[in-house]
Amino acid sequence: MIKIDKTSPIPVYKQIVLNIKKDIFLGKIKEGDQLMTVRTLAEKLRVNVNTVLKAYNILASQGIIESKQGTGNFVKESSSVVCDITEDIKSLVLKAKKCSLSRDLVMIILQEVWDELNTND
Numbered sequence: 001m002i003k004i005d006k007t008s009p010i011p012v013y014k015q016i017v018l019n020i021k022k023d024i025f026l027g028k029i030k031e032g033d034q035l036m037t038v039r040t041l042a043e044k045l046r047v048n049v050n051t052v053l054k055a056y057n058i059l060a061s062q063g064i065i066e067s068k069q070g071t072g073n074f075v076k077e078s079s080s081v082v083c084d085i086t087e088d089i090k091s092l093v094l095k096a097k098k099c100s101l102s103r104d105l106v107m108i109i110l111q112e113v114w115d116e117l118n119t120n121d
Contacts, residue, residue: 001023002020002045003019004019012045013052013054013055016041017055020065021064025085026086029075030075031075031077033074034073035074035075037073038056059073063076
């Protein structure tokens with residue numbers, strides 16, 4: 001389920017992209033699944049059709065979804081990387097819980113590691 005926060009500094013189209021990617025990684029949307037039509041999603045989220053179209057175009061340009069003329073937008077068949085990453089994250093969360101680490105602390109550590117790795121690029 002896509003949730004949009006219109007008070008967020010993150011543009012709505014990016015929130016749509018992030019929500020769809022998250023749902024794919026969590027297995028809520030599977031490879032080959034059809035996404036809502038642009039118009040339907042725009043109505044459901046109460047946003048402009050062009051906002052949803054922009055999000056879908058970004059997802060298509062990233063190779064995550066594909067548009068099939070006359071039938072709609074579908075999640076592309078991808079490699080098992082999605083499953084591997086999801087399983088790694090689940091394993092990490094379980095280890096953190098066993099060590100009695102709070103969610104907030106795990107998120108802080110994750111952010112610091114992310115930032116550290118980005119500065120080394």
